[in-house]
Amino acid sequence: xxxxxxxxxxxxxxxxxxxxxxxxxxxxxxxxxxxxxxxxxxxxxxxxxxxxxxxxxxxxxxxxxxxxxxxxxxxxxxxxxxxxxxxxxxxxxxxxxxxxxxxxxxxxxxxxxxxxxxxxxxxxxxxxxxxxxxxxxxxxxxxxxxxxxxxxxxxxxxxxxxxxxxxxxxxxxxxxxxxxxxxxxxxxxxxxxxxxxxxxxxxxxxxxxxxxxxxxxxxxxxxxxxxxxxxxxxxxxxxxxxxxxxxxxxxxxxxxxx
Amino acid sequence: xxxxxxxxxxxxxxxxxxxxxxxxxxxxxxxxxxxxxxxxxxxxxxxxxxxxxxxxxxxxxxxxxxxxxxxxxxxxxxxxxxxxxxxxxxxxxxxxxxxxxxxxxxxxxxxxxxxxxxxxxxxxxxxxxxxxxxxxxxxxxxxxxxxxxxxxxxxxxxxxxxxxxxxxxxxxxxxxxxxxxxxxxxxxxxxxxxxxxxxxxxxxxxxxxxxxxxxxxxxxxxxxxxxxxxxxxxxxxxxxxxxxxxxxxxxxxxxxxxxxxxxxxxxxxxxxxxxxxxxxxxxxxxxxxxxxxxxxxxxxxxxxxxxxxxxxxxxxxxxxxxx
Numbered sequence: 169x170x171x172x173x174x175x176x177x178x179x180x181x182x183x184x185x186x187x188x189x190x191x192x193x194x195x196x197x198x199x200x201x202x203x204x205x206x207x208x209x210x211x212x213x214x215x216x217x218x219x220x221x222x223x224x225x226x227x228x229x230x231x232x233x234x235x236x237x238x239x240x241x242x243x244x245x246x247x248x249x250x251x252x253x254x255x256x257x258x259x260x261x262x263x264x265x266x267x268x269x270x271x272x273x274x275x276x277x278x279x280x281x282x283x284x285x286x287x288x289x290x291x292x293x294x295x296x297x298x299x300x301x302x303x304x305x306x307x308x309x310x311x312x313x314x315x316x317x318x319x320x321x322x323x324x325x326x327x328x329x330x331x332x333x334x335x336x337x338x339x340x341x342x343x344x345x346x347x348x349x350x351x352x353x354x355x356x357x358x359x360x361x362x363x364x365x366x367x368x369x370x371x372x373x374x375x376x377x378x379x380x381x382x383x384x385x386x387x388x389x390x391x392x393x394x395x396x397x398x399x400x401x402x403x404x405x406x407x408x409x410x411x412x413x414x415x416x417x418x419x420x421x422x423x424x425x426x
Numbered sequence: 427x428x429x430x431x432x433x434x435x436x437x438x439x440x441x442x443x444x445x446x447x448x449x450x451x452x453x454x455x456x457x458x459x460x461x462x463x464x465x466x467x468x469x470x471x472x473x474x475x476x477x478x479x480x481x482x483x484x485x486x487x488x489x490x491x492x493x494x495x496x497x498x499x500x501x502x503x504x505x506x507x508x509x510x511x512x513x514x515x516x517x518x519x520x521x522x523x524x525x526x527x528x529x530x531x532x533x534x535x536x537x538x539x540x541x542x543x544x545x546x547x548x549x550x551x552x553x554x555x556x557x558x559x560x561x562x563x564x565x566x567x568x569x570x571x572x573x574x575x576x577x578x579x580x581x582x583x584x585x586x587x588x589x590x591x592x593x594x595x596x597x598x599x600x601x602x603x604x605x606x607x608x609x610x611x612x613x614x615x616x617x618x619x620x621x622x623x624x625x626x627x628x629x630x631x632x633x634x635x636x637x638x639x640x641x642x643x644x645x646x647x648x649x650x651x652x653x654x655x656x657x658x659x660x661x662x663x664x665x666x667x668x669x670x671x672x673x674x675x676x677x678x679x680x681x682x683x684x685x686x687x688x689x690x691x692x693x694x695x696x697x698x699x700x701x702x703x704x705x706x707x708x709x710x711x712x713x714x715x716x717x718x719x720x721x722x723x724x725x726x727x728x729x730x731x732x733x734x735x736x737x738x739x740x741x742x743x744x745x746x747x748x749x
Contacts (some may be wrong), residue, residue: 181563181695184718194566204481209667243532262531290527293562296570298531298541298580299747302499303529306535310715311610314527316678327614331524331680332438335619335673338496349528351680356668386538391569396560396720402712402728412729415746416711419727423709425655425688426747 169223170281170346171214173289174269174300175242177201177232177257181293185395192390196258201233205290212353213286213319215246222322222408223283224248228377230257236374237365238338241341244360251375255382255385262295264382271379273308277305278377280345280357285326290314290349297388311342314349428516428575431456435480435531438496438523438617438741440472442479445521450482452548452581453519457484458551460575466597467509469502469604470495478742481593487513489604494578498611499528505604505617512602516576517555523583524680530578541578542570544698546585550575563697564704564720584702593730616715622674624658629637631657631687632703634677635665638693638714638733647737648692654744660684678703692733696721697731 179185179194179246181203186195189382214225226249227242229235235257237248277390279288291314305312317337318329324344329337331351342348405415420426429452436445446466449614453464466483468476471492480486487509494505506518506529520530520543533540547558548569555575560582566594572579626632633652635645645659650661659675666676677684679699694700696712696719703722704710712725713733721726728734 179562181697181715183564183566185565187566192568194562207666208639223548228577230691263534289615295543296561297567298534298543299528302531303535305577306500306532312528312612314499315524316681329617331678333443333524334682335620335676335680336438337617338619339614339616340498341611347609352663352667368680370518388542388570390555391571393561393566393568396564396567396723398723400723402710402722402725404728404730406730407737409736412731412736413743416727416729416740417743419711420655420688420744421747423688425657 169217169221170284171223171225172282172284172286173207173211173214173225173227173239173242173247174286175207175211175227175229176204176289176292176300177229177235177331178204178293182252182339183208183362185256187393187395188192190348192393204289204292206291209353210287210289210350211242211245211247213350215358216354217319217321218246224312228253228269228272230255230260230265232257233381238373240369241365244365245358246379248373250372251377251380253377257381259385260382261386261388262297262300262303264385266300266307267382268379269304270307272377275377280310283324283344286310286347287350288347290316290351292360292425301347303316305347308347311346311347312347313340316348317353318354319348336416428462429555430463430465430509430513431517431519432467432506432513432515433483433519434526435466435468435476435521436525437468437470437472437476438525442476443523443525444588445523445581447482447588448583448586449519449521449581449591450480451588452480454546454590454690456550456726465513466507467506469505470497476600478596480598481595483597485598485600487602488598490601491604491606491687493606493609496613498521498609500532501607501609502529503532503536504607508604509602513612518578520551520580522580526662528542530580534578535748539571539577540612542572543554544582545579546582548579549571556630560698563695564701576699577673580699584705607626618672620672622672626658626660626675626677626680629658629687631655631684632684633657633659633690633692634661635659635692636662636694636700637664639665640734642668644734647734651737651741651744654741655746656688658742662697691725692737694721696724720739
């Protein structure tokens with residue numbers, strides 16, 4: 169199988185996010201980036217498929233802070249090729265990102281083959297304009313399933329499991345080539361030691377794909393971005409653990425659970 | 427200005443989901459200000475009997491082709507596009523749910539209508555519709571304007587009241603034949619939820635754990651508290667994805683919706699996907715090292731600190747209290 173994993177860097181929400189002076193975008197100063205969670209699972213799912221059925225895994229990402237580390241880590245985990253598109257992800261909405269990636273898959277040597285599977289994450293935390301996977305599927309006229317949590321390949325087709333709600337899942341058959349939005353891989357994403365990543369940084373190379381930036385970076389105009397004003401806020405219980413535990417026990421008693 | 431608001435009713439196995447009524451309520455509120463009619467579309471072989479439950483709509487379009495049951499996103503998008511062309515509706519509401527994921531994006535690509543995702547509030551400003559979306563796991567809100575109130579809006583579950591979309595009125599129902607594109611994706615079978623040893627939807631007390639629990643071994647600390655309280659342990663997605671707890675313990679978008687008397691959130695940041703599944707708990711007690719974690723905005727009680735320090739102490743105190 170010809171497996172492409174599309175990786176996207178997103179702001180790490182563990183850090184505090186602030187709105188920039190323009191009142192519309194994120195303040196870049198203290199922003200830290202990490203790989204979008206579902207994308208990490210998409211990579212794992214691709215590696216699992218390769219191990220089981222053979223093939224080649226190519227990871228593709230637009231330019232973003234710390235993206236090289238992520239691409240080298242993917243290679244250290246077992247991806248065969250890493251491609252960076254030197255167009256900054258930062259100002260692009262999902263539609264423009266899908267446009268760049270559509271161009272990528274229409275460029276010489278990268279066309280979709282009958283055994284191609286494109287694996288973006290099912291969603292990203294900044295998907296204001298929609299999700300990448302269905303937009304890419306629409307542009308490339310490929311079948312699409314999202315919220316995928318398992319893939320099995322057989323005879324030029326894949327059986328994919330999609331999550332609904334309440335633990336309910338359903339199985340769908342999809343002919344290749346196709347786009348699958350991965351929510352979670354069948355196994356937790358593998359860990360790779362830093363030493364191995366460092367070794368890969370010395371021996372492997374990130375390829376660059378030369379493409380034109382999109383005409384319209386955003387298709388929606390954000391009028392105003394702001395931090396949510398909480399309707400309420402938790403009553404904070406303070407003190408050392410002993411004291412806090414006593415206060416919680418009172419709350420539990422008040423709610424008649426002890 | 428859009429001629430009508432079209433709401434795609436969401437159903438799985440012949441049952442309408444809450445989001446359907448949340449969307450209808452939101453559409454109704456908007457219709458009151460703008461005077462445009464509310465249309466609902468219900469698709470699939472199980473659609474016809476559901477139409478009568480959509481009384482909050484002025485008109486319900488029923489397309490009962492069985493091929494539209496759990497149809498792939500592009501097939502649904504093609505059917506909706508045909509309905510938009512037929513009715514002149516220019517504003518579409520979809521659920522920001524696993525069931526509908528992708529339908530909006532493909533419909534936007536095919537119609538050229540703008541799409542606003544993750545929407546939690548709507549306001550009419552003259553002929554413009556202002557949508558407020560939550561981004562970055564709920565840490566930032568963004569206001570986006572849809573000119574002429576035309577576009578596709580994906581509404582976040584739990585953000586709009588369910589009751590506002592319920593009505594005893596009998597809506598006008600029109601049966602429609604919508605095009606069914608030959609599907610490129612075929613439904614094979616349902617995979618039933620794993621039945622775990624405990625049903626977390628039936629517990630009085632739930633001890634929820636998230637990323638902040640750090641290791642599989644630490645889950646045991648939560649298990650001990652749950653046992654002392656006669657409750658059960660559940661988790662947010664990252665813990666389930668690590669395989670530290672079975673799928674039957676997942677709370678949130680893909681997992682269960684729970685309403686216990688007391689819900690503990692240990693090391694759970696409160697991302698919208700998790701909040702969706704436990705927001706209606708009677709009392710929420712959150713413990714997190716990050717004082718700005720969104721979970722504190724919705725919880726009743728909060729502790730800024732390490733769950734791992736508090737858990738053993740709390741378990742002992744509970745045991746002592748119970749004697």
